[in-house]
Amino acid sequence: MSIKNTSRLRRAKKTRMNIKSQETPRLSVYRSSKHFYAQVFDSLGTTVIASASTAEKDMDKQANNVAGAEAVGKKVAERAIENGVKKVVFDRSGYKYHGRIKALADSARQAGLEF
Numbered sequence: 001m002s003i004k005n006t007s008r009l010r011r012a013k014k015t016r017m018n019i020k021s022q023e024t025p026r027l028s029v030y031r032s033s034k035h036f037y038a039q040v041f042d043s044l045g046t047t048v049i050a051s052a053s054t055a056e057k058d059m060d061k062q063a064n065n066v067a068g069a070e071a072v073g074k075k076v077a078e079r080a081i082e083n084g085v086k087k088v089v090f091d092r093s094g095y096k097y098h099g100r101i102k103a104l105a106d107s108a109r110q111a112g113l114e115f
Contacts, residue, residue, distance in 0.1 A: 012094035019089050028091040036064050038076040050079035069100040073107030087114045
């Protein structure tokens, strides 16, 4: 594993320990080289409540860019609200809060999720 990815995972582990103490569902994101993924977990991180990604067949934005991240944020927010989750904690998985990560968070807020 690269040093960059190891550092990201270390940062993610530290923030997830703080998120677990809040006992609120968390919205976690992951960026791969081709796709963008988002999942809403319960407070313990054992059950997936809602998920969305650019790899889904019904997604019109099939790219790992800002437009794709916005579409994923909107879709995961809609699915979470359908399952009764209105308030979440944002887990950026060690990524910097800009670009695609920020676009996903903003579109999820606009779709009705509260961070």
